[in-house]
Amino acid sequence: MLNILSLFIGFLALVPAIFAFVPFLGWAYWMILPVAVLGLALGVVSSRNEGRNLNLVVILVGLARLVLGGGVI
Template identity: 50%
Template sequence: MFNILSILVGLVAFVIALVGLVPLLGWLNWLALPMAIVGTALGLLSDSKSGRNLNLLVLIFGGFRLFLGGGFI
């Protein structure tokens, strides 16, 4: 059950992070990162690792995007 919730949270965070790739919408990654952290926590509580891995991917993706944009854009 926790894995399904983790995957759902990860997919929503991933869509938000993809929209954050658009120039001047990079601030959306500040919304996607906390969601991915919550999804990772849910993934850690489950037996399966797929939800956790998805959220870790979103964390790396969003964090790198913020790093490239200087945290703003």
């Protein structure tokens, strides 16, 4: 059950992350990352790995985008 909730939260964070990858929308990752961290926490507690892995990918892409954009752009 926690894995399904983690997957749901991961997809909920992934959809805006795809749109935030456009230039000048990098600031949106500051709102996306806390949601993905919440999904990661639920994924770590669950017995399966899919939700955890999805949220890790969203977090890593978001952090890379923030580093490349200087934290804002």
